[in-house]
Amino acid sequence: DGGITQSPKYLFRKEGQNVTLSCEQNLNHDAMYWYRQDPGQGLRLIYYSQIVNDFQKGDIAEGYSVSREKKESFPLTVTSAQKNPTAFYLCASSPSGLAGGRSYEQYFGPGTRLTVT
């Protein structure tokens, strides 16, 4: 079955620690995205990647970092510089990262709920 996996589902960390969230897809999609969702809020874009070895900052990139070394994988690191890291993190992919392609149709993973205390 094709899809997107995120692990772990729940993650607990102490303040001051960096933490890396995993995202893997086997849909053969070119583009991948990371979003943050806070309670009762919409999705805010953290980083996105239209192709391997390339990525762009989204609207709230400060305190986060990513890499895209393989087409299937787009890990997100939440660094200690992120002021309020507790949130629900969603990874997504789409067949094309280009606005003229099908980037309007994104497939989401089940999410990782991060709690930092």
Next chain:
Amino acid sequence: GQSLEQPSEVTAVEGAIVQINCTYQTSGFYGLSWYQQHDGGAPTFLSYNALDGLEETGRFSSFLSRSDSYGYLLLQELQMKDSASYFCAVLIYNQGGKLIFGQGTELSVKP
């Protein structure tokens, strides 16, 4: 900048029809998408309007009017399982395939 506005909550009864509106302010965009998210789950894609007019997909329809900066999602023959949050999102120009999401509308379907 870009912004989208949706009602925060809508309530309807099973079997009824409900319309969820989305108004937007954006300098340029390719189209308007709609996503459904059940509580604690992953958003799933519902529909996309690249052109003005109505797109129908089963019980769900979506509408876009660029001249009015307005779109809506229409859900017919409501079922209890339609209780979820619904997000509109615009696919904007000049930054690749970037979606900007609204805050979401929580739909409650009552028996």
